[in-house]
Amino acid sequence: MHLYAHISSLISDFFSDELKLEIESSKFQFTPTKKEFDGDYTLVVFPLVRHMKKKPEECGEIIGQYLLERSDYVEAFNVVKGFLNLSLSTTFWRESLELVSDPEKLTYPDTNKGKLVLEYSSPNTNKPLHLGHIRNILIGWSMYRILQRVGYEVIKTQIVNDRGVAICKSMLAWKKFAGGETPESSGKKGDHLIGEYYVTFDKALKEEYEQWQTGAEAEKIFREKNDGKIDRNAFFKKWKNEYFNEKSQLGAEVRQMLRDWEDGDPNVIALWEKMNAWVYAGFDETYAGLGVDFDKTYFESDTYKLGKDIVEEGLQKGIFYKMEDGSIWVDLSDSGMDQKLLLRSDGTSVYITQDLGTARIRYEDYKMGSMVYVVGNEQDYHFQVLFEVLKLLGEPYADGLLHLSYGMVDLPTGKMKSREGTVVDADDLMAEVVEIAAANVEDRGAMDELSEEERREAIRRIGMGALKFQLLKVNPKKRMVFNPEESVDLQGHTGPYIQNAYVRILSVLRKAGDFDQDHLSTQDYFRISGDERELIQMLLSYREVIERAAGEFDPAHLAGFSYQLARAYHRFYHDHQIIRAESEAARNFRLKLSVAVAAALEDSLSLLGIAMPVRM
RNA sequence: GGCCCCGUAGCUCAGCUGGAUAGAGCAACUGACUUCUAAUCAGUAGGUCGGAGGUUCGAAUCCUCCCGGGGUCACCA
Known part of the structure; x- marks a missing residue:
């Protein structure tokens, strides 16, 4: 500064x-x-x-x-x-006001920090997006805006986990129980429909398991394998995975389906394509609601094979080693980590295998210098391993890798659990916040001059502004508690509070009549108040805030800035007349200041992915 | 158990690259709309910064230990 x-x-x-x-x-x-x-x-x-x-x-x-x-x-x-x-001195404040009034000063000159691939969504195709995904996506989108602002060429990507056991469960359940139900026939969103059959599968498996537990074979296993420390219920709870893999009829069918899929069985592939297409249509709707998009979508079904090749390559180079059973491993104990499996003994890939493939394909596509993954902190260890392996392989972008690790979202009642049905659905939540915003607008009548469509858009921006701000005002690294009731709050430390400061300024400017922003003389204004100085100070600090948010990968700094600026403006607005100021010079000064504040508010919220309403 | 993250007001969060008397919002209470949008503003009340040591002119912030919460250590993703 x-x-x-x-x-x-x-x-x-x-x-x-x-x-x-x-x-x-x-x-x-x-x-x-x-x-x-x-x-x-x-x-x-x-x-x-x-x-x-x-x-x-x-x-x-x-x-x-x-x-x-x-x-x-x-x-x-x-x-x-x-x-x-x-x-x-007043000279300083006047000059500073000129400085912060220059829109060019809000943005960055053409600094070029090179290409950066940003992965900020990684959905599974067996269920719809929920609150946790929303946090992930909003943090990612905001970081895209911020990194772009400070000079990166950002490529926005997602990785879709479209293969594996999970999607096969949904497919099998749909085949068995759906009676041909489609999004069209039921009017359900595609991702929700698939999610329902995933749950259906789980229920069917549970019933099958409980039935089996009453049989003689179960009794025998319980007697042989239980060490006597836990009771029958606890034992079978723990044994669920073994049951699924070794005894379950449904489990066998799912694994058969997975093999058929890997072998390219036309029937299975056709079903898989059909059901995934439903899910993608559903995701696209959710993404559109959140106001985000991608430059490129990667599918694990496309990248996992390359991952196998890379593992083979590492084996040739002697970086990895093969066990007697044919499985391939990497030894990371030099870096303080463990041995890690990269390829199963049957030659099929594990989670990390496809990440290796995806990383390299991205480099082939974009030749990026850095890559950032926005993924929950439950995967901290996974990314440590992944990055270390990429380094061992000598990938050219290996020094530019970052896991933007964010904390889980809890509810006031505790963790979200799908088994207990406490997962907050993304689409439901978005609909709810917009609805609440609409209800509040009706009490006010501030939008009477707007057309029906303008009004709907303003309401959407207020509702989504509330939701997005609520999630972005918290440091991404921290686990957070999300209270659905507070997310629709429109007062206090919220998105709409900031939007309101902006809308008030627009209203003042409308009533001020025509004026030429660049030729407002403030020369005779000497009694610059503390409120006004505070606003200018804040505006002067804006660029540092952006740089800090970029450097720390933390959009919450921008949320804090915009809130404080809005608060200072609300106070200023309350205590000072603008249009009917005590002198022409004071009026000019305050109009100029208001324009600059509005610009900074709009810009800072836009870096959070939040749009301003025109009225509210 | 090993490793990683977290612990600040009743609740949700700032402040953490060491700096003045630790700040906001919500919830509670009180006041301000014939005056540019009251989704606003002003005020009251609320704190052993998890605990104990240490480093320093100065510690919520850095170091060590302890307590409490979470995550992770799968031929799951």
């Missing part, structure tokens, strides 16, 4: 002129002055005390005096303990 640079360079001059010392400018710490003290910006002098060999208070006085004499911006100063509080 230019003020910090300006003051820093003066302080550097002070040290070299007066004390013949070269001090790194990173030693100069500035912060906006706390409300309870006089001043606008504060220099922390403690780190400099050592070099000056004087008491903190004296150092502050000396530097303050030096700055007062040399800078047109510094108008007064005071020292409290080791803090030098600087009060800045």
Whole structure:
């Protein structure tokens, strides 16, 4: 920021002129002055005390005096303990307002940080998207906007897990129990329909298992394998996987279907294609509702085979090793990790195999320098392993890999559990927030001048703004509690609160009549208030906020910024007349300031993927 | 059990690259709409920053240990 640079360079001059010392400018710490003290910006002098060999208070006085004499911006100063509080001149505030009024200054010059592949959705095709996916997708979308802003060429991708046991379960259940039900025949969304049959399968399996437990074979296994520490129920709960793999009729059918699929059986492939197509149509609808899209979709059914080739290649190079049973492993104990299976003994691929394939295909497609995966923190270890293996393989992008790991979303009642039916469905949730927004709009009448369509769009933006802000205001790394009731709150620390500040500004500008933003004279305005200075300070800090959000991969910084800016504006708006200001110069100053605030609010929310309503 | 993450007001979260008396929102209570949109503003109340040591002029922030919660260590994804 230019003020910090300006003051820093003066302080550097002070040290070299007066004390013949070269001090790194990173030693100069500035912060906006706390409300309870006089001043606008504060220099922390403690780190400099050592070099000056004087008491903190004296150092502050000396530097303050030096700055007062040399800078047109510094108008007064005071020292409290080791803090030098600087009060800045009207010249500074006026010039700063000009600076932040320049829309160019909100965006970045053409810096080019190269290509970055961003994977921010990785759905399974056996069930619809839920609240957890929404957090994933919103974080990813926001990071796309932010990374793009700071100069990356971002390629937005998703990886669709369209193969494997899970989808076969849905397929088998549909074949057995659906009676030919389709999205068209039932009016159900495709992904929801498939999800229902996934549940159907689970129920059928459970019944089969319970039935089997009453038989003689079950009794024998229980007696032989139980170590006597747990009761019968607990034993069979633990044994469920073995049952599915070794004894279950349904399990056998699913595995047969999986083999048929791998062998390319036309009937199975046709069913698979049909059902996946339903799911994709459903996903597309959900994505559209969230306002996100992808440059490229990868399917694991396309990439898993290449993964096998890569494992073979690593084996040839001697990076991996083969066990007697034919399975292939990598030893990562040098990096503090374990042995890790890369290919099963029967030659089929595991989860990580296809990730290897996907990574390389992406490089062939885009030659990116870096790749970011937005995936939940339950997979932290998986990505450590994946990245280490890619490094061992010498992949050219291996040093540019990042797992943007986000925490799980809990409900006030605890974890979401599909078995207990507590999973919050993405489509339901979106519909609900928009509905609540609509109900609130009806009480207000602020949208009377809008057409039916404009009104619907504004309501959608308010509802989705509430939902998105609620999820993005929390640091991605942290596990969070999501209260569905609070997500539709429109007051307080929410998206609509920020939208409201913006809409108020639009309203003021409408009523102000025509004016030329670039030629508003503010020269005669001298009594710039604390509220106004605070707003300008915030606007000056905006770029740092964006850079921090990009550097830390944390959109919550932008959420915090936009909220604080909106709050400061609401206060300013309440305490100051704009259109009927005390003077022409004051009116001009405040109009200009309002325009700049509106631009920053809109821009910061847009980096979160939230759009502004025109009225509310 | 090994490794990783988390613990701040009744609830949800900021603050964590060390800096002044730890901040917001919700919930509770009080006040402000004939004046640019009250989805707003102002105020009251609410804290052993999980605990104990240590480093420092200064610790919610850094280090060690302990307690509590979660995740992960599959020929699952």
